[in-house]
Amino acid sequence: MSKMVYFDRVATALMAKEAVKAITEFLQVPVGNPSAHIHSAGITAAKYIDEARHKVADLVNAKDNEIYFTSGATESNNLAIKGYISGKNEGEIIISEIEHYSILDQVRTLSSLGFEIKFLKVDRFGMVNPDDLGKLITSKTVLVSVMMANPEIGTIQPVKELAKVCGHKGVVFHTDATSAVGYIPVDVTELGVNMMTISSQVLGGPMGTGALYIDKKTILKPIFDGGNQERGYRPGTENVAGIVGFGAACEMIKTRLANESVRLKELGNKLWQGLENKVEHIEFTGHPKLRLPGHVSFWHKFIEGESLLLHLNLKNVMAASGSSCSSNLKGIDEHDLRGSHVLTAVGVPEEYCTGSITFSLDYCNTVDEIIYVLDILPGIVERLEEMSPVYADYIKKREQNG
Ligand code: PMP
Numbered sequence: 001m002s003k004m005v006y007f008d009r010v011a012t013a014l015m016a017k018e019a020v021k022a023i024t025e026f027l028q029v030p031v032g033n034p035s036a037h038i039h040s041a042g043i044t045a046a047k048y049i050d051e052a053r054h055k056v057a058d059l060v061n062a063k064d065n066e067i068y069f070t071s072g073a074t075e076s077n078n079l080a081i082k083g084y085i086s087g088k089n090e091g092e093i094i095i096s097e098i099e100h101y102s103i104l105d106q107v108r109t110l111s112s113l114g115f116e117i118k119f120l121k122v123d124r125f126g127m128v129n130p131d132d133l134g135k136l137i138t139s140k141t142v143l144v145s146v147m148m149a150n151p152e153i154g155t156i157q158p159v160k161e162l163a164k165v166c167g168h169k170g171v172v173f174h175t176d177a178t179s180a181v182g183y184i185p186v187d188v189t190e191l192g193v194n195m196m197t198i199s200s201q202v203l204g205g206p207m208g209t210g211a212l213y214i215d216k217k218t219i220l221k222p223i224f225d226g227g228n229q230e231r232g233y234r235p236g237t238e239n240v241a242g243i244v245g246f247g248a249a250c251e252m253i254k255t256r257l258a259n260e261s262v263r264l265k266e267l268g269n270k271l272w273q274g275l276e277n278k279v280e281h282i283e284f285t286g287h288p289k290l291r292l293p294g295h296v297s298f299w300h301k302f303i304e305g306e307s308l309l310l311h312l313n314l315k316n317v318m319a320a321s322g323s324s325c326s327s328n329l330k331g332i333d334e335h336d337l338r339g340s341h342v343l344t345a346v347g348v349p350e351e352y353c354t355g356s357i358t359f360s361l362d363y364c365n366t367v368d369e370i371i372y373v374l375d376i377l378p379g380i381v382e383r384l385e386e387m388s389p390v391y392a393d394y395i396k397k398r399e400q401n402g
Pocket of ligand 1: 010011071072073074075077100102147151176178179199208
């Protein structure tokens with residue numbers, strides 16, 4: 001296929017044309033610094049931010065003044081956790097064992113500062129159990145953070161029940177909804193969460209922009225010192241163009257979400273069934289039903305995820321291996337060497353934890369692209385199997401056993 005087949009939405013969706021248009025138009029307007037309330041150029045910029053804030057709030061049924069813009073999900077996660085525990089010297093923080101590194105690495109730092117970190121276990125589908133959370137919470141627990149949907153294996157957590165458990169015990173609950181908002185309907189009021197991380201890029205907005213929803217009961221301290229932007233929670237001049245694009249993407253996705261999630265689910269099912277029928281030696285990961293629509297993830301018993309991805313890329317198909325945002329082909333960093341903590345948590349044998357593939361589809365993808373991928377994938381897998389010493393070993397043993 002000459003056209004790029006892009007199946008890596010959990011890392012970043014392709015920018016929606018609505019976002020591109022809104023940013024392009026904005027960039028032609030002479031605006032000042034949004035904090036310069038004294039002149040109209042500044043007031044115009046602030047108005048653009050307010051309008052975008054309304055669109056983000058509207059998508060998740062929040063109030064406008066509960067949305068705080070940040071530079072993205074990593075910063076939102078840091079603001080939520082560090083901002084909430086700031087001023088406290090000790091206590092317990094509970095997170096699931098399959099959180100993104102922007103949570104995991106933070107709690108590691110906090111543990112060295114004296115906080116106790118407890119991990120909520122997941123089952124083989126990557127699902128946490130609200131009853132387990134209830135048992136983990138003690139009078140020392142200050143904060144719980146569990147992601148809404150996992151980008152690597154697609155599983156959607158029972159966030160409403162988790163928030164309820166925390167509510168009953170008087171503990172603040174944060175959810176990293178980076179991979180969920182824009183994929184599935186998310187309503188903060190119905191869910192009862194206190195804080196929620198939202199990413200622009202996963203829903204068709206620009207990269208490097210995001211937001212943190214904070215309900216009115218939850219009080220944070222800013223993690224940066226500086227100005228009074230974002231009502232003091234996020235000092236520093238706002239990325240106005242990014243925020244405008246983020247707002248436009250939220251507005252677009254809101255009108256399409258109901259139809260899109262049905263369409264994506266059908267495409268995902270077609271891909272899943274096709275893989276099941278056409279490709280041997282794979283194991284699917286994540287929950288078979290309670291998962292992001294259009295998200296299909298698996299690992300192969302004999303070949304490495306990255307080899308498969310490189311070959312797919314030669315055929316113009318782009319997907320992810322392991323954690324969407326930590327794969328680093330240019331250099332090896334600590335995260336890559338660790339393999340996937342998510343796969344380890346769901347019980348995938350350690351030797352396969354670098355071998356997973358994640359296809360995450362979005363509103364640009366079509367059924368023809370699914371057919372194309374199902375057409376080329378078995379051939380690629382066969383060629384890679386032929387080059388795999390582990391596969392050769394397997395065949396030898398199979399022949400010996402008759
Ligand atoms: N949380 C989750 C669940 C993610 O998948 C990611 C990466 N897309 C992040 C946080 C961090 O996002 P960013 O790199 O945009 O800050």
